[in-house]
Amino acid sequence: MNRFTIVRIPSLKDASNRVATTQGAVLRAGGIDLLDHMKEGLQAPSELVELHAIGGDEGMKLRSMDVHGDGRRRLGALVTLAQIAELEELFEGHQALAQAAAHAATPGIRNAATLGGNLLQRPRCWYYRHVDLVCLKKGGDMCLAQTGDHRYHAILGGGPSYIVHPSSLAGPLVALEATIDVRGVDGTVRTIAIEELFVGPTVDPMREHCLAPGEILLSVTLPVPAPGQRSAHAMAKEKQSQDWPLAEASVRLRMDGGKLRDVRVALGHVAPVPWRSKEAEAALEGQAPSAELFARAAQAATGPAKPLPGNAYKVPLCQGVLRQALHEAAQIPLPE
Amino acid sequence: MADRKQTLRLGFEGHLRKVDVTLPATEATPWDADSKLEIVGTEVPRLDGHLKVSGRAKYTFDVALPGMLWAAVLRSPHPAARIESIDVSKAEGQPGVKAVLAVAKPGDTLRFAGQDVAAVAAERPEQARDALALIEVRYTPLPFVVDTEGAMRDKAPRVHEAPITERRTEGDEPGKAKAGGMQGNVRALPPNERGNVDKALRESDVVHEATYVTQVQTHSALETHGVLVRWDGDQSMTVWASTQGIFSVRDEMAEVFGLAPSKVRVITEYLGGGFGAKFGASAPGSRLGFIAGELSRLARAPVKLMCDRHEEHVCTGNRPDSRQAVALGGRRGKLHAIDVVAHGTAGIGTGAGVGRNAFSLYTRCPNARVRAHDVFTNGGPGTAMRAPGHPQGAFALELALDELAAKMGVDPLKLRLDHDEHPLRSMQLRQGAERFGWDELRKRSAQLRSRNTRVRKGVGVASSLWGDFGRANAAVATCSVLRDGTIELKNGVQDIGGGIPTVIAQVGAEVFARPLSTIRVRYGDSDYGPSVGSGGSTTTSSVTPAVRNACEQARVALQELAAKQLKVPAGEVRWDGDGTAHGGGGSITFGQLCKKIDGEAIVATATRPATYGHEPMAFPGSKFYQIAGAQFAEVEVDTWTGVVRATRVLAVHDCGRVMNPLTLRSQINGGVIQGTSYALMEERVLDGDLGRMLNPNLESYKILGARDVPEIEVMLTEVHTGANNTGAVGIGEPATVPTAAAIACAVYDALGVPVRSLPITPAKVLEALGMIPGRPA
């Protein structure tokens, strides 16, 4: 690992400028993904600008969670996964987010990893993470996974890069229609829908989000849940401790006169971006919930899937986790 | 002195009998079923446990010497290449760099990605790594092949031009014969056959044929390979090594540097695991000892070379993979033929055999044949790994057996009992089945299958065989009774983690009837006298009998001293439970007696003789005792996602004498955990086009985590084998032999269809269930 300097700057403005203008300076939040990159020799930043050093009101807002007057819930970018995981009880209608946070990574990582860093982390593709290999994402001319071992890669929306988006929180936030506040380098704050944060590989295979250096993700806002809104998150992993999901599903819905309403479905770890499944939503909207309906909706969700030769298993697996999430959100017991 | 005859009570519960053995005159009378022991066999927590959990135990990784340099190795990025030139000059003179070494020469052929090319020693580790980047090497890449099947094709690139000889270590099973010639990349290992298998298969009324595949597993010990070399003048050196074979390190360093072995001192105070990959000063795929020693010589300073996790995965050994074409013949409800043709790759190395399971477990099957082959590929060399060959062999055989049982309509447990001759294993299978609830659980699996439930449960059973390969005359132990009453026990054995120092102390405490606190164990240093490598599950059975003999001899001398003090003949001295000597109406405490010792101490040195018994049954084809075991596993499978959880394992094991139930259980837990991990997740992934390992870390190389560990129940069936004077045999390896096989059988029971490839991932389960679009089961 290279030598680097830790830089503590108390104001957002100065921190942002520092990153925007200094060669090799990067923001550090929890530092989990950043350190992974540095230890693997993928990145050798000269300066780590500490987001945790931001002081005063600005700092407090980055670290806190609160409820707006109108009932919207704001989560600061430095809120940790562990803190979010603890909210499940309180999170009327937004359980999916707490559940996803609770199942991501390990207790140790969740204590350090932040909401902002989680959304902005880089993919886990093993070609990307191998210091000696150069693929499209690192400026090379081909995707090594496409012709290589892509067991953990995308089945939906893949190409020319076939990464899966690594964030477990992104899916629930898409399902819950969250927005984010981003501070531009010039100090203006813009609010965008969470889906707009993510950049697919057809746009640019070298990045996964649209923030420019020095731009700071300030917070995530969850809309006021509709009465009776429920949500759920499900995932499947090869290993139950310290592993990445093979597929995840997040569902938001509410029941109205025995029918499903306002259904939103987002799938994780199956596509280069958190994948909103309009096909599943269409299959569910206005229908009476049942195990059979959920099976059909799951089929619809993977309808557009184009698996690579070595990852077709993710099609049924993705259907399985979506069915689990639907059963939980609609409170229909899983079959034995 | 003449040998002496002794009658011992040997065997196991319900099968104890009197057996006459012939003992060398100097041999202590073996502890047998009638021995009443006070300390050996009790739950003594490992003596250094608190040091380990508090971080005070110093591993090789932690040793730091004044002026010590750090080495780093430049490794081949190519799976096959010829070196055209190496220029190390730019690395010399870099900040902190004290020595640079070209390990490979122009003209050398590199055969796997990760092979040694050059090395640097510098004041700081990052300086050494930075300097590596300045070494200029021109390579001509050569054709390569990294997958076993690809390497078997006619036109495959040849990995080795010349036939190669086997590299064997103390981790390999003793007594394997030499292999045959090479055909392309394929080299036949010595076949085994009894009866006439071709004929038997023709006679069979049911034949099951299928191919079973296992993956490459890396040892992944928590502490990586590494050495620290300090030259003490130019004819001797001290080496701190993360090794499971102190004396193999000593011998290799002596040979490499032309030193007398007595001039090489090797120290391994604490060791973070080895699993078979840490014999000798080199790792199987990297000349670590030579590199550190040579850099140290050049730089005239101690040099430490520790592998990082990436290096640990690619060049320090692995468990070879296997493709086993199995044919089983059943005739009139009985197993009539076993035929296994195995191919596997140990990369550029040898040793892809599949163990003894198929040939030696179900010996009531009259016809059996195993033909195994090494297939060379451009991958890091395999090496012995915890029960080399056996988990692979067990997986294929036991799952095939269950499939045959299903075709014949017999219970798989019954099929095993019908063909296993080992009386103890048969008992283990019966008692284990009872405790596990085999019959009810098999019924439950069938019900869940017939209801086609989402979540299925299944159970499986598999057997273990291993030999008590405890070595004669290898470990020499010294017992010193000091004037202050301390009993010091010395032997140069390393503690691979099994807890041997604790067990040595127990033996001393037992012989002298002294508290454990008065026993001091010195180990982990070649200066403490010859010992064995921790391989073949032989440490306790090789070392403790030597320790006991040394203690008994010192005690005889002490008894003579007591006799003198009490003024009675030595034969009339009686010892009580505190180590106080009584005789002629007087008594003298242990402490008082020790003060009477002439000089510093009473010192006795001893070893152990060859094995003299093997009750109730020998290891096939040898005089060693056969260690028996059986494991029952339960799994839960989510058929929507294909995720398999191992929920419960009952491990029934023979352990000779239980020296310490805590350390013993810890070995069994470890074996089961490692086996479960092998069954469900571990897999080295090499990219076929690039020849590089894609998961050289502990994140995507997946090892069972805390939440994945099944509930482990241990059932011990103690055996008095009469093989040596403490009665210890091995457990480290037997404990991992059947786990993956039992889990695979359980998955088959749960699903009704087999998954014939390890690891059993969700992908393979979903495929077996026929759920993958375009790919019917």
Ligand SMILES: Cc1cc2nc3c(=O)[nH]c(=O)nc-3n(C[C@H](O)[C@H](O)[C@H](O)COP(=O)(O)OP(=O)(O)OC[C@H]3O[C@@H](n4cnc5c(N)ncnc54)[C@H](O)[C@@H]3O)c2cc1C
């Ligand atoms: C073994 C393991 C398993 C894991 N499993 C999961 C899992 O199941 N699901 C999952 O979602 N994640 C998982 N993770 C990843 C982990 O959750 C992320 O690495 C972590 O959330 C990143 O957050 P951080 O705060 O540490 O980010 P950092 O590493 O500090 O930052 C990541 C990147 O974001 C930038 N950044 C951070 N915050 C801001 C901000 N507010 N504004 C602008 N830029 C910013 C940084 O400059 C950096 O480039 C796993 C990680 C490991 C090691």
Ligand code: SF4
């Ligand atoms: S999936 Fe993306 S990151 Fe992975 S090899 Fe292809 S281009 Fe590179």
